[in-house]
Amino acid sequence: MVEVLVVISIIGILASIVVAGLTSVQMRTRDTRRIADLKQIQIASELFYDANGYYPQSNCGWDCNEYRYSYDNSWDSFAADLAPYIGTLPKDPVNSNCGPWYDNCYSYVYGNVRRNTQREQYDLTAQLKHQNHPQRCGLRE
Numbered sequence: 001m002v003e004v005l006v007v008i009s010i011i012g013i014l015a016s017i018v019v020a021g022l023t024s025v026q027m028r029t030r031d032t033r034r035i036a037d038l039k040q041i042q043i044a045s046e047l048f049y050d051a052n053g054y055y056p057q058s059n060c061g062w063d064c065n066e067y068r069y070s071y072d073n074s075w076d077s078f079a080a081d082l083a084p085y086i087g088t089l090p091k092d093p094v095n096s097n098c099g100p101w102y103d104n105c106y107s108y109v110y111g112n113v114r115r116n117t118q119r120e121q122y123d124l125t126a127q128l129k130h131q132n133h134p135q136r137c138g139l140r141e
Contacts, residue, residue: 027129030093030094030106030129031128031129033093034092034093034108034126034128035128037090037092037108037126038108038124038126040086040090041082041086041089041090041108041110041124042124043085043086044082044085044086044089045082045085045110045122045124047084047085048081048082048084048085051084054113054115055113055115055121055122056078056081056082056110056113056122057081057113057115058110058111058112058113058122059074059077059111062113062114062115062116063113063114063115063116063117065111065112066111066112067099067109067110067111067112067123068109068110068111069099069107069108069109070090070091070092070095070107070108070109071091071092071095071096071097071098071107075089075091075108078110090108091107091108092106092107092108092126093106094106094107095107099125100125100126100127101125101127105127106126106127106129107126107127108124108125108126109123109124109125109126110122110123110124111123
């Protein structure tokens, strides 16, 4: 009976190690997807810029401080703007109901576009779990 308990304990320890390893792999996989998604959105935004001479507007228009969030309807209007340049506008794999500037908030945001005053930049942000800080892109070189 003692031997059976020892074997069950060893199996339990090994199972917990495997589960912990899978969680780490899942986090890295989501972060890899987030980076790839941001790159796709960035390319579509650049194609929009090349066609129009400016980036898509933020949620409040241009020259204002507002964002389009992947967790609400504003992302759908952003998708419509980029439709000629990207098939489906990706959303964060977790897609929390909060902006990526806050702890444990996973979503994509686009905005803060300055069409008249700073026409060559925008803000595209996502929180990376593994690096625990927002990943940003959006300055035309």
